Amino acid sequence: MTHGEPRELVLGILLNGAGAHPGAWRRDGSRVEEAYRLSLYSDQARWAEGAALHHLFVADGPTHDAARFPVRPLRYLEGLTLLAVLAGRTSRIGLIPSLSTTFNAPHTVARQLASLDHLSDGRAGWNVVTSFGGAEHFSDAPLPAHAVRYERATEFLEAVTLLWDGWADDALVLDRETGRWGDPDRVRADRYEGEHIALTGPLNLPRPPQGRPVIAQAGSSSAGRDLAARFADVVYTAQPIVAEGRAFYADVKARTAAAGRDPRDVLILPGLAPVLGGTEEEARRIAAELLEYLDHDASRGQVEFMLGGADLSALSLDDRIPEAAIPAPDDVDLVRSRYDLFRHLALVEALTLRKLIEFAVAGGGHWAPVGAVEQVADLLLERFDGGGADGFNLLPSHLVDGFRRLTDELVPELQSRGRYRTGYVDGTFRDNLGLARPARV
Numbered sequence: 326m327t328h329g330e331p332r333e334l335v336l337g338i339l340l341n342g343a344g345a346h347p348g349a350w351r352r353d354g355s356r357v358e359e360a361y362r363l364s365l366y367s368d369q370a371r372w373a374e375g376a377a378l379h380h381l382f383v384a385d386g387p388t389h390d391a392a393r394f395p396v397r398p399l400r401y402l403e404g405l406t407l408l409a410v411l412a413g414r415t416s417r418i419g420l421i422p423s424l425s426t427t428f429n430a431p432h433t434v435a436r437q438l439a440s441l442d443h444l445s446d447g448r449a450g451w452n453v454v455t456s457f458g459g460a461e462h463f464s465d466a467p468l469p470a471h472a473v474r475y476e477r478a479t480e481f482l483e484a485v486t487l488l489w490d491g492w493a494d495d496a497l498v499l500d501r502e503t504g505r506w507g508d509p510d511r512v513r514a515d516r517y518e519g520e521h522i523a524l525t526g527p528l529n530l531p532r533p534p535q536g537r538p539v540i541a542q543a544g545s546s547s548a549g550r551d552l553a554a555r556f557a558d559v560v561y562t563a564q565p566i567v568a569e570g571r572a573f574y575a576d577v578k579a580r581t582a583a584a585g586r587d588p589r590d591v592l593i594l595p596g597l598a599p600v601l602g603g604t605e606e607e608a609r610r611i612a613a614e615l616l617e618y619l620d621h622d623a624s625r626g627q628v629e630f631m632l633g634g635a636d637l638s639a640l641s642l643d644d645r646i647p648e649a650a651i652p653a654p655d656d657v658d659l660v661r662s663r664y665d666l667f668r669h670l671a672l673v674e675a676l677t678l679r680k681l682i683e684f685a686v687a688g689g690g691h692w693a694p695v696g697a698v699e700q701v702a703d704l705l706l707e708r709f710d711g712g713g714a715d716g717f718n719l720l721p722s723h724l725v726d727g728f729r730r731l732t733d734e735l736v737p738e739l740q741s742r743g744r745y746r747t748g749y750v751d752g753t754f755r756d757n758l759g760l761a762r763p764a765r766v
Contacts, residue, residue: 326359332709332715333744333745333746333759334709334715334716334717334739334744334745335379335592335594335604335716335758336378336714336715336716336717336718336719336736336745337378337379337380337381337382337419337421337594337717337718337719338378338380338381338382338718338719338720338721338731338732339372339382339383339384339718339719339720339721340366340369340370340382340383340407340759341379341384341720341724342357342359342360342361342365342398342401342402342724343357343360343398343723343724343725344719344721344722344723344727344728345598345687345688345689345691345720345722345723346598346615346618346619346687346688346722346723347393347396347397347398347618347619347624347686348397348615348616348617348618348620348686348687349487349615349618349672349722349723349724349727350397350398351602351618352614352615352618354526354724354725354726355723355724356724356725356726357398357512357724358507358675360398360401361401361402361657363410364408365724366402366411367411367414368725369381369724369728370411370414370415370418371414371415372728372729372732372733373418373732374415374416374417374418375732376731376732376733376736376743377417377486377736377746377748378418378462378719378732379418379419379716379748379754379757379758380418380419380420380421380450380737380754381408381411381419381421381646382416382421382452382540382541382561382718383402383404383407383408383422383423384404384423384452384552385403385404385422385423385458386400386423386425386454386456386458386459387428387456387462387463388400388458388459388462389460390510390626392623392626393623393624393626393627395623396620396623397620397623400513400533404422404424405422405424405437405441406424406497407422408420408421408441409441409444411553412441412444412445413444413647414447415448416446417448417749417757418448418749418758419448419449419450419539419754419757419758420441420445420449420450420454420539420754421450421452421539421559422449422450422451423452423454424438424451424452424453425438425454425455425456425471426453426455426474426477426481426482427453427456427460427468427469427474427477427478428456428460428462429519430484431481431484431488431522431524431625432488432524434451434481434485435484435485435488435489435528436488436528436529436530436549438451438533438538439489439530439532439533439538440532441532441538442533442534442535443531443533443534444577446534446535446753447752447753447754447755447756448654448753448754449533449535449538449539449754450540450541450558450559450754451480451538451539451540451541452541452542452543452561452600453482453540453541453542453543453552453556453557454543454544455474455475455477455478455544456468456469456474461526464705466538469472470547471546471548473549475544475546475549475551475552476520476521477521477522478683479553479555480517480519480520480521480522480553481522481656482540482552483517483519484517484519484522484524484557484765486537486556486721487515487517487526488515488524488527488528489514489528489532489533489536490513490515490532490536490537490765490766491514491515491526491527491528492511492512492513492527492528492530492531492532493511493512493514493532493663493765494532494765495508495511496508496511496512496531496532496717497531508548512527513526513527514527515527515528515596517720518729523709526649527702529588532765533755534753534754535753535762536755536763536765537762537763538754539558539559539754539755539760540556540557540558540559540756541557541558541559541560541561542556542557542559542560542561543560543561543562545562545563545573547562550576550577551569551580551584552607553577553580553581553591554577554580554581554583554584554586554591555584555586557591557761558590558591558592558755558758558760559591559592559593559594559758560577560591560592560593560594561594561595561596561718562595562596563595563596563605563663563666563689563691563692564595564596564691564692564713564714565666565684565690565691565692565693566666566669567708567711567713567717569666569669569688569741570595570692570708570713570714571711571712571713573593574593574712574713574714576738577591577593578591578593578644578658590699590760590761592715592716592717592758592760593678593714593715593735594714594715594716594733595647595691595692595708595713595714595718596688596689596691596692596715596717596718596720597688597691597692597693597705597717597718597719597720598687598688598689598691598692598719598720598721598722599614599693599694599696599701599722599731600693600694600695600696600722600727601696601697601698601701601727601730601735602696602697602698602730603697603698604697605695605696605697605700607697607698608695608697609695611722611723611727612695615687615698615722615723618755619682619683619686621642621679621682621683622642624682624685624686625637625638625678625682627682627685627686628667628678628681628682628685630664630668631664631666631685631690632651632652632664632667632668632671633652633656633657633664633668633675634652635651635652636650637648637650637678640678641678642677642678642679643678643679644646644677645675645676645677645678645680646669646672646681647673648672651668651671651672654668654728663690666690666700667681667685667690670684671727675749687722688720688722689720691720693722698730698734698735698738699738701735702735702738702739702742705717706739706742709744719731719735
């Protein structure tokens with residue numbers, strides 16, 4: 326797809342060890358015994374590439390949740406390592422690991438992702454996260470405030486861009502006759518100095534095949550939207566409410582234009598965590614089965630976290646959340662976008678604690694429709710055509726059949742309607758997203 330052609334759905338998919346639903350690992354056939362083995366992920370990558378999905382995505386973070394550990398998995402394998410291996414087992418699909426700008430060094434990340442881009446023939450991406458926990462695993466320093474984390478993220482992206490652009494595309498000469506390997510005049514030792522980051526280039530390997538790996542960004546706070554407007558090629562977001570999803574879409578596109586970029590170059594992909602069935606009745610049966618595996622009390626803390634650290638211990642599961650129990654917006658420094666959503670659900674939609682827990686875990690707060698394949702296809706195309714998305718990041722509710730229904734049933738349904746491609750275009754990940762290769766600056 327290039328500018329001027331009809332819009333084409335963009336679809337990525339989450340790689341996961343058991344499924345997005347916390348109880349999914351308990352289902353027969355989940356293959357949870359392979360959650361830390363290559364076999365399960367290699368199969369998922371093969372199924373996704375067979376469906377011509379645009380990319381594989383690995384959500385990741387450094388935290389261990391002791392409260393939920395007895396009943397559910399939280400994180401699996403480290404994403405960059407996993408996708409580097411899967412690069413050798415795939416040939417067309419994009420590869421997006423999550424790497425934190427709070428706990429990593431720009432030179433290290435720039436070199437790792439450039440290496441992945443070279444090894445995969447231009448299929449690397451990067452989900453830029455600022456992290457909302459885990460600082461204790463790196464030092465005794467506390468987690469920086471939200472605003473500081475985004476200031477550092479901005480500098481981090483400026484610095485890695487400088488490093489990726491340090492080599493001209495023709496810096497390698499490789500002339501066997503003269504013995505000349507490279508042209509030192511085509512490599513810049515640029516200096517970056519910011520408030521949080523200072524470094525001097527260059528990298529010690531060539532510019533990535535894509536110029537720069539595809540940048541994905543998942544923060545939906547105002548600071549996150551500004552970061553996306555400046556740097557992102559792909560934006561992940563949780564938008565379960567149609568009207569708010571459209572408002573978010575319009576806002577990010579407007580900020581992108583204000584940042585001097587073409588809004589069509591920022592692809593907004595809300596999370597979609599459907600429960601699919603051959604019929605609506607079957608889908609509802611699967612959704613009910615997944616809820617039977619849910620430990621509501623063990624999941625209470627997830628809603629407390631989403632509500633900015635609210636103390637809900639005195640509430641019964643069927644109580645509504647009193648406003649006095651929820652911290653004021655100005656007092657919340659973690660995952661502000663999810664806080665705003667859950668505060669709305671608690672106070673405006675008046676969901677009980679039980680319903681908030683079920684909403685939080687069904688798809689991690691993402692849009693989680695339940696229905697037959699044809700029904701879900703209708704719903705997602707309505708959002709796509711209605712100005713709420715450029716595509717979706719698919720979150721399989723359960724493995725293995727939940728993943729296969731997305732790749733083997735939902736995608737063919739969209740293809741049969743002429744709304745999704747049937748194969749890859751020759752070239753890089755950027756080429757398959759319809760994005761130009763960035764010029765060296």
